[in-house]
Amino acid sequence: MFNRAIKIAPSILSADFANLGAEIRAVEAEGADWIHVDPMDGHFVPNLTIGPNVVAAIRPHVKTFMDVHLMIAPADPYIEAFAKAGSDMITIHAEAGAHLQRSLQMVRDNGAKAGVALNMTTPISHLEHILDSVDMVLVMTINPGFGGQKFNASMVEKVRQMRAMIGKRPIHIEVDGGIDPTTAPLVAAAGADVLVAGSAVFRGGSVDNPGIYGQNIRAIRDAANAALKG
Numbered sequence: 001m002f003n004r005a006i007k008i009a010p011s012i013l014s015a016d017f018a019n020l021g022a023e024i025r026a027v028e029a030e031g032a033d034w035i036h037v038d039p040m041d042g043h044f045v046p047n048l049t050i051g052p053n054v055v056a057a058i059r060p061h062v063k064t065f066m067d068v069h070l071m072i073a074p075a076d077p078y079i080e081a082f083a084k085a086g087s088d089m090i091t092i093h094a095e096a097g098a099h100l101q102r103s104l105q106m107v108r109d110n111g112a113k114a115g116v117a118l119n120m121t122t123p124i125s126h127l128e129h130i131l132d133s134v135d136m137v138l139v140m141t142i143n144p145g146f147g148g149q150k151f152n153a154s155m156v157e158k159v160r161q162m163r164a165m166i167g168k169r170p171i172h173i174e175v176d177g178g179i180d181p182t183t184a185p186l187v188a189a190a191g192a193d194v195l196v197a198g199s200a201v202f203r204g205g206s207v208d209n210p211g212i213y214g215q216n217i218r219a220i221r222d223a224a225n226a227a228l229k230g
């Protein structure tokens with residue numbers, strides 16, 4: 001069911017890649033709401049990560065919701081494979097192809113929810129006429145490609161404007177990049193409900209010391225929820 005409660009989505013880009021199944025089980029046991037997965041193609045972004053085979057391999061370990069952020073251009077030739085791998089949400093970049101609405105429809109036709117990611121320089125007006133085709137908007141708060149980068153504060157106003165454009169539609173707003181207990185309140189107050197965090201979740205912990213993951217997740221969630229109350 002759609003809801004706008006704050007959801008923390010650890011990005012496994014910051015996990016131990018030799019131990020992804022155990023890392024996923026650990027962060028879920030410690031309170032993660034979604035699991036965020038970052039396939040990259042070495043072309044759309046200057047890094048290479050994982051493909052559909054790895055997504056399929058980790059699928060049985062994800063008990064919550066698998067949120068797959070494709071940093072791949074063109075995305076269309078890979079949508080079916082990532083859907084078959086068990087993605088619950090497939091997010092494609094608005095900049096990844098000329099026919100965004102067709103790509104989003106392809107995601108839905110393959111049985112996944114359809115997200116669209118906006119690079120920092122892509123205006124929200126890009127989406128104005130296709131909101132009916134979208135289940136989530138990912139407002140990037142860094143240039144995608146790597147974890148551990150600094151949050152760009154200019155994106156807070158972009159989230160606020162996106163929230164206003166969405167109105168009553170059942171569309172999530174996700175933010176990704178530099179989210180930690182300091183930046184989470186800013187984006188939550190502006191209207192984001194899905195907070196991706198890689199380094200701020202995995203920092204200091206391990207599968208042998210998962211309590212740290214729990215502390216990190218709670219710190220982000222509590223900071224975001226405090227901003228909504230206040």
Ligand code: DX5
Binds near residue numbers: 199
């Ligand atoms: C980067 C990825 C992010 C990344 C975020 O392109 O999309 O999901 O893991 O990492 P942090 O939270 O460390 O900025």
Ligand code: ZN
Binds near residue numbers: 036037038176196
């Ligand atoms: Zn991401």
